[in-house]
Amino acid sequence: MPMSARSFSRAAVLAAAVALIAGLATPAHADTTTQRQRDFAAAAAEFGVPENVLLGVSYLESRWDTNAGTPSTAAGYGPMHLTDLREAGAATSHHDEGSEDPRGDDARPALHPKAGPTTPPQGLQTIDEAAQLTGQKAETLRTDPTENIRGGAALLAKYHAGKTDWYDAVAQYSGATGDAAQTFADEVFDTIKTGVARTTDDGQQVTLAATPNTTVKQHPGNPANVECPRSVTCESVPAPYQELPNDDYGNHDLANRPTSQKIDHIVIHDTEGYWDNVLDLAQDPTYVSWHYTIRSNDGLIAQHLPTKDVAWHAGNWYVNAKSIGVEHEGFAEKGTWYTEAMYRSSAKLVGYLARKYDIPLDRAHIIGHDNVPGTVPSTIAGMHWDPGPYWDWSHYFDLLGAPLGGFGRPGSSLVTIDPDFAKNQPVFTGCDTAGQPCAPRGSEAVVLHSAPDETSPLLKDVGLHTDGSPSTMAVSDVGSRVATGQQYAVAGVSGDWTAIWYLGQQGWFHNPRNARVAKPAIGWVVTPKPGLATIPVYGRAYPEPEAYPANVTVQAITPLPYTLSAGQKYSSAGTVGSEYYSATTFDVADHVVVKGKLKYVQIQFGHRIAFVKADDVRLLPAF
Known part of the structure; x- marks a missing residue:
């Protein structure tokens, strides 16, 4: 079939772009692991976008990953995070599910709020505009990385029209306004200034060369009534402390921490709902509470409670009284992925809070909601499991400046769980449909078996599965699963398998010499x-x-x-x-x-x- 004029023109542009960066047309035997780098170069040339700007924006959205064509927590797809709410859909708040009492206090009647479904925000639909600009269908833009990058470049070029520099176009690409958009742009240009290189989740090697003379605008500062570092954008969205009928009140407790009580933990949550609806819930006096919410597309932070006060968020009153709760716009149950903008903003906030309250930067003190214990036997099965197995703890702690793993001697009796996030892809089920496999993707979770054999049953969690049955591969089932950064005592070794003590049992995981998922550690154990x-x-x-x-x-x-x-x-x-x-x-x-x-x-x-x-x-x- 002969080429159309449009197809011939596009092919010529692609060839010229590659020749520009390589000095000659790419031969047929070119390294396929650098295809994404060439895609960025070609799209930048086609739409007149500086290549480093295109790379910087994509890195702040997805770190150049494809995430198996699945949506982010802000309904974004592909390396350029083109948003499509029609495909991603809505969800309900995780506080409405299961039997967990968010307050977790036996001395007060259990709180089981019902908020109903959330309404997706209308602004998360950039894929239609990208489709018009590129002539591609939305489905193609969601699933084809090359076309996704073209779509993002086309949007950036449109946003730049009539502007004097690329800073404002990048800010607009975030989907935010005001200081939040500026913070996103600052992060992009700071990344361009320092440079970055990595291998993506599908094995592509991408490099953004450092441009030391890049100008980053100074953040204007946050309101005086928020507790946030200057390097992020925060707003105040207060949660009400309000008296209710029948001698009731909500939605948190006043306190004087750390004078009255030491703060020991920061609990990482995801919202299972979109930004606007979640903020409405935080302001409902009959609902639950947490200290901060972080938006996915740009990392904007809303503070709801002073950190001195006690929020009702973790399902365990002892932990609530000793912790700060940070919610992240996202959907663990759907297996969605978290944006780099959110990770960076969250890490800056948590690092600031950890320094302020002398909280150790380790996985025993920076914990997920899924790491909070049940209070008594009857509450274990109802405890929540967010942010889920797709939260990248290793990358998160890198951003915190506290890398995980690698601090022990070979043969240590203690190990830190530390798999390669991109290559570690357990086959969980139930992200979209109960019992059905989730899309293959990187995970921080390592699954435990009852014997050094992949075909052996998973471990039993008698609190979670009270009938005595083994745990399952359901994405919500944490009964036979360890997480990146957690430390365990070694119980045995058999060939390429390592056993640890776990819930009173020996749990075995595959730990081959050439692909370790656990590293030797130094620490203390109890017996x-x-x-x-x-x-x-x-x-x-x-x-x-x-x-x-x-x-x-x-x-x-x-x-x-x-x-x-x-x-x-x-x-x-x-x-x-x-x-x-x-x-x-x-x-x-x-x-x-x-x-x-x-x-x-x-x-x-x-x-x-x-x-x-x-x-x-x-x-x-x-x-």
């Missing part, structure tokens, strides 16, 4: 004291009964339904004091922080953290 055959494990570190004043109801110290037996070892995150924040009335004068003499040790017991009494265990060095 039962001599003479104790088993010791109880707890989901919260509550005080002894004698510590409570007469006007405060004593909280039961209830063990979880697991066994920690003699000879087993678990990674320690340090000793913590026992504490309970009694806050069940609207009148702050009635609130009391109860601190006991009882001491606990936080351990990595399964996928979730847990606590054991310090008097029950020995602390041993592991190296």
Whole structure:
């Protein structure tokens, strides 16, 4: 079939662009791992966009990945994050699902809010405009990386029309306005200034060469009433502290942290809803609360509560009273991916908070909602599991300046889970349809087996699967799964397989010499004291009964339904004091922080953290 005039013109432009950067036309045997680099060069030449600008924008959206043609948390597709809400669809808030009580306090009636479905924002539909500019169908732009890059270049060129420089076009590409758009553009041009190179999720080698003389505009600063670093854009969207009928109140508790209570954890969540609807929920006095929400497309941060106050977010009152909750616009259940703009903004915020409150930058203290333990046996099955197995903890900690793994000697009795995110692709199910495989993609999760054999059953989690059945590969099932950055004591080695202690069992994972998914670590482990055959494990570190004043109801110290037996070892995150924040009335004068003499040790017991009494265990060095 003869070429059309349009096809011939496009082919000529592509050839000229490649010749421009390579000095000659690309031969037929060209390295296929650099095709994406050539696609960026060709699209930049075709639409008159500086190649480094096109690369910089794409990096801040997707890090040049394709993500198997699946949508981001902001309905964006492909390396250029072209948005298509028709295809991505809507969702409901994860706080509406399951049986978890977000507050997680036995002293107050359980809170089970119902918010209903969220409405996608109308602005997330750039793929139609890209389709008009390129002559390609939306489906092609979603799934074909080459055409997706052309679509993004065409949009940038259109946004640049009539402008004096590319900064404003980049800001417009973010989909944001005002300071948030400027922050996105600043991040893009800062990336251009420093340069970056990486291998993408589909094996493409892409490089953005550093341009040291690139100008980055100074951020104008944030409102005085927000707690945020200057390098991000924050706004205040306050959550109400309001008295309600029937002696009720919402949607958080006033406190005076860290003077009254030390803040030990930052909990990473995803919203399972779009930005506008989630912010509406944060302002509902009958609903739940958290401290911050971060927007996907540009990294804008909204602060809802002062960090001194206690939010109702993690499903465990002890953790709530000792943590800061950070929600990220996203959908763990759908298996969507998180934008680089969000990762960077979140890492800057969390790094700032960790420094402010002296919170260690490790996976025992920067935890996901999926790492928060159930409070008592009956609450385990209902605990939430966001941000899910597709949150890139390794990259996140790189951005925090606290890389994970690689700090122990070979043969150490302690390991840090640290798979190659792009190459590690467990076949989870249920992202879109129950029981159906999720799209293949990189993951931070490593699955455990009951024997050193891929065909052996997964481990049993008697709290999550009360009928005694093994765990499953459902994306929401964390019963036989470890996560990047978590540390575990080695229980055995068999060929290319390593076993760790996990929920009272030996959990085996494939750990071949040429593709390690766990690295030697240095730290401390706990084991039962001599003479104790088993010791109880707890989901919260509550005080002894004698510590409570007469006007405060004593909280039961209830063990979880697991066994920690003699000879087993678990990674320690340090000793913590026992504490309970009694806050069940609207009148702050009635609130009391109860601190006991009882001491606990936080351990990595399964996928979730847990606590054991310090008097029950020995602390041993592991190296």
